[in-house]
Amino acid sequence: MKILVCVTSVPDTTTKITFTDNNTRFNKTGVQFITGPYDDYALARAVELKEKPGVTVTVLNVGTADSEPVIRKCLAIGADDAIRVDAEPTDAFFVAEQIAAIAKENNYDLILMGRESIDYNGGQVHGIVGELLGMPSISPVMQLDIDGSTAKLTREIEGGKQALEAQLPLILGCQEPIAEWKIPNMRGIMTARTKPLKVIPPAGNDTLTKVVGYELPPPRGSVKMIPAEEAETLIQLLRTEAKVI
Amino acid sequence: MSVLIFAELDEGKLKGSSKEAIYYGSKVAESLGTAATAIVIGQADDAELATAGRFGAAKVLHAADSKLTEANGMAYASVVAAAAEQEGSTVVVVAKSSLGDAMAARLAGKLRAGLAANVVDLPNLSNGFRVKRSIYTGKAFAETELTADKKILAIKKNTITPEEKEATASVEAFSPALNDSDFVLKVTNTEKATGDVLLPEADLVVSAGRGLKGPENWGIVEDLAKALGAATACSKPVSDLDWRPHHEHVGQTGIKISPNLYIAAGISGAIQHLAGVNSSKVIVVINKDPEAPFFKSADYGIVGDVFDILPRLTKAVNAL
């Protein structure tokens, strides 16, 4: 079984977001980049599935050379090899087309990725790839087992969850608790250095959206503290001042 | 040429977020000089569907094939694509939701449409077609131009407040050919809480964290939620520990919500938690630690013990 795991390189979740160049560019200064937390769940499950013989895991990132530390970390966690499409991942459709082009050449049985990236939070790429490949896509997947050519999985729905069965090949957007995040060990880090990482140019340059500027939300006003002895007055304030109840 | 809105049903009724999407779509239609059409898939009666007119839809296309009763993002995308084709729609509006997301992504692939997710304002048509969307999990906004001919806008809850009017929409049956390839997933079991307010739809949310000490203490959270007619939510460790079901987990790795009121009890306010709730209109924080970081992001704060404060708030709500 061949598994492709698509990963994003995104600012660490504790990053204070700022912009430069008159609010037209994300300010990368001092920002630590990490594998998208949802992608990390997808990778962790793929590496677990690799415990069975005959399973290979390829990591794919659409990104500039800046993403290579994130890709090496995925290799250190247990992926066999990696592909980087050398381009800025500016638009969901563009990224989906890159993934679809590589998938067409390689016939993966399973394409996993996070349910959404944590920079643009679009949650679209798996669905678009599915459409481009004529394959089913399912998200957000919280449990996944493979039995021959059948996937048994659970996805979250509003207010609950749903168990599904489907035939491979499939594209899945993943989230917890599909697996526990994995931390690379020393041996993994050493072997990752020599695992193949292929860099290829993008296929086409179709973008359907373009960011023209950024903005930060206005700061919240200062907090109004209510003494614990008078907690009940909160309810009055929510009604008469904030007007939300 | 009309603006098409994908409107979802929950137990035969139009979802609140979809009513907002219809209203939003009708405003977009107004500025484009056209009408708004809603496409509704699944079982509902005509009287209910006609209420889409109150929110600005002139017409409702109703796809009621029994194969479509079970929510199915792939099949729904095919139906919406057929509706867009019939109506000549180049703009499709959906409310951000788990089904809406799945449908919209497949539809974007089918139509090669530019898709903007988490849209928080009406489009600006003065210079191309631009929308403001929430990015970095609520920490920033991106002004985004949709350069493709076809456009899909997935709007975040509380983007616009619908003003209802006295009007009914005409309802037309819509029965496009269905593709077998859209029906290949076999649902073997569905577990869904019934009767509760769905968290992503809720205007009011009462949320609790590890400060509640254990799942056996959730009664006081549920009591306040019930008194307010609110949904319940929780922090990540609470769902990791299985104190609460995962679909209640909000934050960076959970559900992102933007209700009118978010009450956080016994939650410290880690940046990853805030990411999922920072676009709530009003935030109330109850924490026994005056240094809890959450107070910095709150509108109202009470330094106190949740086991004392929550029951008192419930009483005060019930006394209203």
Ligand SMILES: Cc1cc2nc3c(=O)[nH]c(=O)nc-3n(C[C@H](O)[C@H](O)[C@H](O)COP(=O)(O)OP(=O)(O)OC[C@H]3O[C@@H](n4cnc5c(N)ncnc54)[C@H](O)[C@@H]3O)c2cc1C
């Ligand atoms: C990549 C990543 C993603 C993450 N995603 C999320 C996410 O999506 N959502 C999320 O919530 N977290 C997320 N986290 C975890 C986050 O960093 C925090 O660990 C978590 O939010 C803490 O949950 P908590 O506030 O319930 O618990 P704690 O941090 O333990 O806080 C408990 C609070 O309760 C208060 N308290 C205790 N007893 C009482 C009492 N009797 N009365 C009143 N107050 C009391 C304490 O003062 C404390 O402030 C993520 C972390 C990472 C690294």
